[in-house]
Amino acid sequence: MSKHNKPRQAIALNYDGQQAPTLSAKGDDELAEAILAIAREYEVPIYENAELVRLLARLELGDSIPEELYRCIAEIIAFAWHLKGKCPAGFNSGPPDSPLDS
Structure with a gap:
């Protein structure tokens, strides 16, 4: 018996901001292996979540992710x-300005 009962799946998302x-x-x-x-190769972060992949794999190429996700x-x-x-853009990752700093 194979150690992988289910086929390995992968999806890729495009986000333009x-x-x-x-x-x-x-x-x-x-x-899936080629996608990974x-x-x-392009140093794109990989997030592994089989359940999320199964949900998103139901979409057609070019479809937007569902609002619920x-x-x-x-x-x-x-x-x-x-x-x-x-x-x-416009995001300040530092600590918020303290009113005591004025």
């Missing part, structure tokens, strides 16, 4: 940006 992320790639087994290899995906994107040292 303006619109909801869209599904840009999806695949099982060899295609490309992500590694906005918060979940936003947290993943924020973490990926943090790993790369990026932050949204």
